[in-house]
Amino acid sequence: MTAAPPDPAPTRLPTDRRAPLAVIGGSGIYRFLDDVTDVVIDTPWGPPSAPVSIGQLGDRTVAFLPRHGTGHHLAPHRVPYRANLWALREVGARRVYAPCASGSLQPHLAPGEFVVCDQLVDRTSGRADTYFDGDIVNHVSFAEPYCPELRQAVVEAGAEAETRVHDGGTVVVIQGPRFSTRAESQWFRGNGWDVVNMTQYPEALLARELGLCYAGIALITDWDAGVEGDPSLPTVTQTDVFAVMEANAHHVRNLLFAALDRVGLEPGCGCAAATNGVVVTAPGG
Numbered sequence: 001m002t003a004a005p006p007d008p009a010p011t012r013l014p015t016d017r018r019a020p021l022a023v024i025g026g027s028g029i030y031r032f033l034d035d036v037t038d039v040v041i042d043t044p045w046g047p048p049s050a051p052v053s054i055g056q057l058g059d060r061t062v063a064f065l066p067r068h069g070t071g072h073h074l075a076p077h078r079v080p081y082r083a084n085l086w087a088l089r090e091v092g093a094r095r096v097y098a099p100c101a102s103g104s105l106q107p108h109l110a111p112g113e114f115v116v117c118d119q120l121v122d123r124t125s126g127r128a129d130t131y132f133d134g135d136i137v138n139h140v141s142f143a144e145p146y147c148p149e150l151r152q153a154v155v156e157a158g159a160e161a162e163t164r165v166h167d168g169g170t171v172v173v174i175q176g177p178r179f180s181t182r183a184e185s186q187w188f189r190g191n192g193w194d195v196v197n198m199t200q201y202p203e204a205l206l207a208r209e210l211g212l213c214y215a216g217i218a219l220i221t222d223w224d225a226g227v228e229g230d231p232s233l234p235t236v237t238q239t240d241v242f243a244v245m246e247a248n249a250h251h252v253r254n255l256l257f258a259a260l261d262r263v264g265l266e267p268g269c270g271c272a273a274a275t276n277g278v279v280v281t282a283p284g285g
């Protein structure tokens with residue numbers, strides 16, 4: 001890694017197919033746009049979860065990458081997060097939306113609804129969670145883990161959505177692949193955290209280290225380990241999560257279409273500046 005001029009990454013795409021916007025699809029979202037060009041990208045961090053699909057949304061070119069692979073063969077702790085964000089930057093992405101399946105920790109957040117998170121708590125362990133793993137020391141700003149402009153665009157888009165979109169919330173990211181115990185879930189809820197997920201970390205941080213804008217959109221699929229005082233609400237199962245994601249895939253897609261159409265292509269936020277001017281160019285340092 002060395003400090004270098006911005007945007008040094010080579011691309012195999014013609015410049016008119018560079019995609020300034022990107023989506024990382026979560027469980028149940030394995031394709032996003034029709035009539036796409038699939039681009040195989042090899043990165044210094046290994047292969048990404050799948051080829052990157054480049055397609056058009058109106059006059060906007062959008063890249064898509066399914067986080068868990070096209071056949072959902074990658075568990076949350078095995079997702080190649082560094083390769084994924086790197087691959088999206090290689091095709092020109094500067095702004096990334098990341099829908100993700102999440103459990104509700106609070107009674108007012110119901111399955112089928114969205115939470116546009118504004119804070120994150122990391123409870124993962126052992127994941128490769130930085131590009132600064134060599135001789136370069138760089139402490140990026142992460143106090144605000146999500147891009148305010150991407151958040152605003154999706155919240156505004158949510159005003160016209162068929163399902164409820166909550167503005168703000170804290171996601172606690174667990175290591176998985178198991179779900180939480182009832183005690184853990186009660187602890188998370190007692191801390192005031194809103195949803196639980198397995199992939200927002202280190203994805204959000206790695207986007208920040210590359211200077212990319214990033215926003216997580218949590219689709220609530222379940223009540224996690226239940227809601228205290230209401231035994232009628234079932235606890236989470238894998239079958240339920242996948243079923244709710246698939247049943248709501250069109251809501252996810254429609255919300256993203258509206259947000260991608262609305263968001264600016266020239267960032268006016270501070271996400272890129274949070275890298276302290278350091279551009280990651282290769283592993284090892």
Ligand SMILES: [Zn+2]
Pocket residue numbers: 147148149150212213214267269270271272
């Ligand atoms: Zn931003």
